[in-house]
Amino acid sequence: MDRALKMVYYDEADVEHDIFAQLNLALKNFRGIGMPRDESATRRILDQIHRQSRAFAAVCYGFMRSKGIGVSRDSGEGQQWYREAAYWFREEAQSGQGTSASNLGYLYAKGLGVPENADMAAEWFREAADRGSPVATYNLGVCYLNGWGVQQDDRKAVKLLQSACDHNDIAAASVLAYLYLEGRGVKRDPGKSFEYNLRAARAGSVEAASALGYAFGVGLGAERNIEASISWFELAAGEGDAYAQANLAMYFCHSSELKLFNRGWQMLSLACDQGDVSAKYQMTQILIFGVKHREPDYGKALDLAMDLAELGHPGGYHLIGVMYEHGLGVPVDMKRAAGWYERAARKGSANGQSALGRLYAIGNGVEQDNVQAYYWLKMATPAHSTHAHREFDAVRARMTIDEIRRADQLFISDPAPRRAHVGLRTVE
Structure with a gap:
């Protein structure tokens, strides 16, 4: 899984700010992506970056022109404009500023x-990490x-990221x-994963806050707590x-209150229109299984699931496998279901791993095999209960x-199917 590099500045209170995270938030506000369109919010973000230095002003102009x-x-x-930013970062780096050297590396x-x-x-x-720059240590990790x-x-990555985390780098804690x-x-x-996410989220990491939402939703590293x-x-x-x-929209869509359902459905619809795959996944689940205020629609569900499959x-x-297993809009076909579950499992879907393990356990769609059942179910079970x-x-x-x-040896020797968190597991 690729993790993001970052370019940063530090404010008067020595608080780190990720420039491109801020710039992308400004873009979302400007275009109304995932939030109401708000040009004044865009201007506030851009003005804050522009005031930092000549290099950051150039980065700001470069992003504005490019987008x-x-x-x-x-x-x-x-x-x-990015070339001008590189010039100023290089000048600052050569005068001994570690953060600027790291920012030049980002370019x-x-x-x-x-x-x-x-x-x-x-x-x-x-070079910047050797000068003691936490952000450079993170980027090198x-x-x-x-x-x-x-x-x-x-292992080298962990060592560097732990060093950055020890110097209060919140992105390092998230990774x-x-x-x-x-x-x-x-x-x-x-x-321990939960503890690092909690530390990062409390320090302002949006990614970690989202990860905590998932962890509390399924009881991953902590007690299951829907309110949290x-x-x-x-x-x-x-x-x-x-x-x-x-995922928030998914909670709303499962509410018995029509007002909350409408809010959630609108959120999902807007996100789907923008091509967001997480929203498409959640909407597909609703269209397959239905909720209080929405009947199943297997045709639309299969179209959306196929779109997701084409995107890998x-x-x-997993959801196509569910439809074939239960005959939802398609004939029951356990071999096809097992095939789709295996594709999901090998892509890291915990739901796909769980479903494939279950089929191996009972010998449905595949030949019964306790070792394979153990392997896939163990891969799918980071959370108890x-x-x-x-x-x-x-x-x-x-x-x-x-x-x-033999199953434990297989689990150790074949680490390829890493878990991919594709949304709250509303169906087991």
């Missing part, structure tokens, strides 16, 4: 105003995590939460996070010691 915010869109002129990583060059980006990040300009190395959930470079630990889930999703949704908006979205694969976890316990109870040994 057409308040001016005609012109990618060529946008690149000219090389993205090819903004300078040729895209991952090796050069990593060199600038390393991300490079090791993704193999950008350096040889991919999860460490992901690594502990996935078991990359560290022992898998949903509880809604609260964290609302916080992230207010900052334009599409994943949070889609694991939730689309779920159907998948109970099914895992049931399968394990009837296995021989040799079968358990």
Whole structure:
């Protein structure tokens, strides 16, 4: 899973601000993407960035020109402004400013105003990290995590990200939460993942707030708490996070109150019109299973699920499998259902992994196989008190010691199907 690099400045209180996160929020306000159109909010964000320095003013102009915010869109002129930003960041970096060296590395990583060059980006990040820049340490950790300009190395990534986190870098805490959930470079630990997300969210990370909404919604690393889930999703949704908006809309759509349902359905519809895959996934679930104020529509559901599948979205694969398993708008076909579940499972869908494990456990659509059932159900069970976890316990109870040994070895040796959180698991 690719993690984002960042370009930052620090305000008078030494609080970090991610420039491109702010610029993208300004763009969402300007175009009304995931929130009401608000040009005054756009201006406030852009003015704040513009005041920081000549380099950041140039970045601001480059983004405005490249995206057409308040001016005609012109990618060529946008690149000219980014070139000016690179000049000033280089000047500041050569005078010993570590954050500026890291920001110059960001421009090389993205090819903004300078040729895209991952090796050069990593060199600038390393130089800045050696000067003690937490953001550069974070960016270098991300490079090791993704193999950008350096040889991919999860353990080096964890070491660098932990160092950045120890210096209060909130993005590093958010990425460490992901690594502990996935078991990359560290022992898998949903509880520790939750703790890092909570730390990052309290410090202002929108991504971490959205992740907490999911964690509370399914009981991942903490007790299941729907009120807390809604609260964290609302916080992230207010900052334009599409994943949070889609899941928040899902809660509203399941409400018995027509007013809340209408609000949720409108949120989903607007997000779908903008091509947001999380919203499409949630809407597909509603169209398959129905809710109090909306009857199922299998034809539309299958169209949306197929659209998601064409985009490689694991939730689309899973939901098509559900339709074939239960004969919802299509004939019952367990082999097809198993095939779609496997595609979802290998893409990281916990729902797909759970469903495939269940089919292996009972031998429906696939040949009965306790080892495969154990493997897929264990892959799908980071949270206790779920159907998948109970099914895992049931399968394990009837296995021989040799079968358990082989299943555990398979789980260790084949880490490919990482979980992909495609939305709250409303159907087990």
